[in-house]
Amino acid sequence: MSFINYSSREINCKLVYYGPGLGGKTTNLQFIYAKTSPEAKGKMISLATETERTLFFDFLPLSLGEIRGFKTRFHLYTVPGQVFYDASRKLILKGVDGVVFVADSQVERMEANIESMENLRQNLIEQGYNLDKLPFIIQYNKRDLPNIASVAELHGQLNPTNVLEFEARATTGVGVFETLKAIARAVLTELRRGSGG
Amino acid sequence: MSGPDVMFPEEQRQISSVCQRLHRDANAKAVLLIGRDGQPIAEAGEVGEIDVTSLSSLTAGNVAATGGISKILREKDFTSQFHEGEKTHVHITLVAGRAILVVLFDERSSLGLVRLRVRKAAEEMARLFEQVAKKAASGTGPSILNEITDADIDKLFND
Ligand SMILES: Nc1nc2c(ncn2[C@@H]2O[C@H](COP(=O)(O)OP(=O)(O)OP(=O)(O)O)[C@@H](O)[C@H]2O)c(=O)[nH]1
Ligand SMILES: [Mg+2]
Numbered sequence: 082m083s084f085i086n087y088s089s090r091e092i093n094c095k096l097v098y099y100g101p102g103l104g105g106k107t108t109n110l111q112f113i114y115a116k117t118s119p120e121a122k123g124k125m126i127s128l129a130t131e132t133e134r135t136l137f138f139d140f141l142p143l144s145l146g147e148i149r150g151f152k153t154r155f156h157l158y159t160v161p162g163q164v165f166y167d168a169s170r171k172l173i174l175k176g177v178d179g180v181v182f183v184a185d186s187q188v189e190r191m192e193a194n195i196e197s198m199e200n201l202r203q204n205l206i207e208q209g210y211n212l213d214k215l216p217f218i219i220q221y222n223k224r225d226l227p228n229i230a231s232v233a234e235l236h237g238q239l240n241p242t243n244v245l246e247f248e249a250r251a252t253t254g255v256g257v258f259e260t261l262k263a264i265a266r267a268v269l270t271e272l273r274r275g276s277g278g
Numbered sequence: 279m280s281g282p283d284v285m286f287p288e289e290q291r292q293i294s295s296v297c298q299r300l301h302r303d304a305n306a307k308a309v310l311l312i313g314r315d316g317q318p319i320a321e322a323g324e325v326g327e328i329d330v331t332s333l334s335s336l337t338a339g340n341v342a343a344t345g346g347i348s349k350i351l352r353e354k355d356f357t358s359q360f361h362e363g364e365k366t367h368v369h370i371t372l373v374a375g376r377a378i379l380v381v382l383f384d385e386r387s388s389l390g391l392v393r394l395r396v397r398k399a400a401e402e403m404a405r406l407f408e409q410v411a412k413k414a415a416s417g418t419g420p421s422i423l424n425e426i427t428d429a430d431i432d433k434l435f436n437d
Pocket of ligand 2: 137
């Protein structure tokens with residue numbers, strides 16, 4: 082949940098990158114980390130297995146500039162995508178302000194995308210959230226690979242409510258900042274709207 | 279609600295001074311107060327060399343995981359944890375179920391003393407959180423959110 086400190090003049094928000102295992106969530110954060118100036122970021126923490134699969138979460142604190150004299154701080158988290166780690170995913174979703182779903186565009190991962198999307202919806206319900214009411218962006222990643230589904234197909238399977246969607250190639254950064262900006266903007270807009278402002 | 283979602287200058291000052299008093303009375307190295315979602319709220323003592331942001335997010339993850347374990351065991355939320363290091367020890371307590379109080383200490387103090395002092399400080403903090411929540415609910419505090427316009431948000435994202 083967002084945290085506004087009127088003493089230090091900061092707006093803090095929590096963003097979660099969700100999606101199937103090996104879809105590229107950690108790669109998104111790594112690219113953001115690599116391309117952000119030192120003043121705007123903190124350390125990136127990765128709690129990972131020996132094979133570099135996310136075990137609990139990745140964490141990256143980012144500042145995106147000031148609004149009316151308030152620093153905007155975003156805490157980016159990834160969940161572990163492997164089905165096995167569901168209990169951990171639920172914990173990471175606590176207090177979430179906005180979600181990015183990183184889908185794997187490869188045809189053979191369609192099933193895993195759909196399953197992960199259903200899992201997201203269900204886990205949010207358990208935390209008292211409704212995915213349709215939360216700031217939410219979808220990223221179709223790995224567009225560089227040969228055996229990929231078309232965006233129309235992915236859209237049909239994963240985006241029935243027509244939220245903003247981006248194509249990406251997280252390894253080289255294509256679409257990564259577009260996705261980040263879109264979710265950060267959606268979260269701030271929702272904060273403002275939720276306050277009746 | 280998973281943490282105090284606002285903090286006002288007056289209560290921030292009071293909470294900081296509770297942290298400072300705890301730091302002194304417990305002979306601690308450092309004291310950190312963290313929102314349950316991992317945002318740093320206040321600190322006291324020797325925090326200069328510590329990466330407070332990282333420590334906060336990891337501690338919040340740790341508390342969340344322990345909370346998950348206690349649920350599986352059908353225990354009430356574990357209210358405190360203690361990690362013993364070679365030199366530095368860590369005492370972690372939930373405050374009013376909504377924030378996390380971390381005390382770092384060494385051989386100059388003891389677990390017994392830390393526990394004793396933490397109990398009192400946690401009570402005061404819980405009371406201050408109540409006060410913040412009341413103020414926020416009654417709308418007597420400041421509200422930046424009412425001032426932000428769409429144009430402000432646009433400005434932030436236009437390079
Ligand atoms: N070709 C290609 N490979 C990618 C792309 N994005 C990520 N990868 C690769 O996919 C693999 C998995 O990426 P991760 O970022 O670790 O995936 P993850 O979603 O964090 O996986 P979990 O932690 O298991 O949930 C890595 O080898 C990445 O280099 C992309 O856009 N194109
Ligand atoms: Mg990962």
